[in-house]
Amino acid sequence: GVDGSVMLLETQKTPIYDKRGRCIGVFGLSRDITELKKAQQNLEHIAHHDVLTGLPNRLSLNKKLEYALNMARRGGELLAVIFLDLDRFKDINDTIGHDIGDLLLKDVAHRLHNNVRDSDICARLGGDEFVVVLSRIDGEERIQEKCDQLLQVISRPYSLQGHLLSVFASAGISIYPQHGNSVDELIRNADAALHKAKELGRNRSFHYQRELTDSIHSRMSLEQDLRSALESHSFILNYQPQFRVGEAMPRRVEALLRWPHPVRGLISPHDFIPLAETSGMIVELGYWVLRSACQQFLFWRQQGLILDKISVNVSPIQINSSFASTVADILQYLDFDPRWLELEVTESLMMSGTTEVSQQISELRAMGVDFAIDDFGTGYSSLSKIKSMPVTVLKIDQSFVRDINDDINDYEIARAIVLMAKSLGLIVVAEGVENKEQEGTLHRLGCEWVQGYYYAMPMDGEAFYQRYFAELQ
Structure with a gap:
């Protein structure tokens, strides 16, 4: 020109x-x-790259991984596919907004990209899913080291438009040649391993194992089993007492759902609750739990075992436009005083701020039903927001209680929660207390209510009655 x-x-x-x-x-x-x-170049770029982060997209990943696989085959080398996914990313979008969510994804992409070599591949599949492919690896232990490093890089705090966020990721790992020979197989198996990592408690990685493929089929059959368990009333409730520190008699109790499966034994709520939520069965199941727990509470009262409160967990999926009126009907039918009932919800639900949820909660509050925030401190709410939330109880999550005497961060979080609750006139219940030292520390911090294996395992209604009614005699 x-x-x-x-x-x-x-x-x-x-x-x-x-x-x-x-x-x-x-x-x-x-x-x-x-x-x-x-x-043309622009179109080519757009076709092969993710618009938000600039990383290669799924189409590009498939091509690049195909090429890397051929190279690995030729050179007789290992190749690893690491499937990463942010933990509870949806909560960030729901509570702080998609703009911040997008900024976070860009930052995560940047950190991942900067921590792999040019010979590796780093791609975004969509949403909060990323794939890193490691080629030319010296040995399998290098794969684990690299994966741990990437998880750590992601977990460093983010400062985004005045919000300080911390977010963790989970990872699934599949390795060529032992876990698959094709692009599809390696990605699918890394994905299955990722699901397992999440089941094990998030913020960790898991290597693919043959059984995981079987478990995907079993998840589908589990959904059918869940439906028939609901129809045949095969679920049971266990009850875990909550004590005021230093007292031998519980004043409050939490109802916990259990599923004894005829073939697989006891199935963890971590496995079946998400399934009940995605399939929509949680609504029916939730009302069954509420009815059964309230009936048990009334039965104890008739037998002379008087407690102040029974606490029942509620999934966000349950809270639709008829939630409050259905709960009211159940309580009325049973002649159950609403002040005896406490509903436990997650922090992210209370933070969601949707009018429907707020309306349902305020209707129930007006009747006298109390609300507790389960696993407090693990979500994203800034402590100051609690002031505006319609809750009476905060539960300190057991992950903080577990290391309260060894980890200064956990100690400080627990201390902040107790101080804040005190200033707002809220009750604090510490979950997962397992020994005398934890109890002592919590008591010193001013936490007056406790539950956990140190006092009692969850037990069925009859065992609960025998154990605590005997104390009264």
């Missing part, structure tokens, strides 16, 4: 002949295709 820029021209040349057929020149026609080429 005249201004010194580089132009790209497409030129067509036609020879010019004289009458005798001799070539005496060339006629050239050129057109500037700089913009066209740019547009």
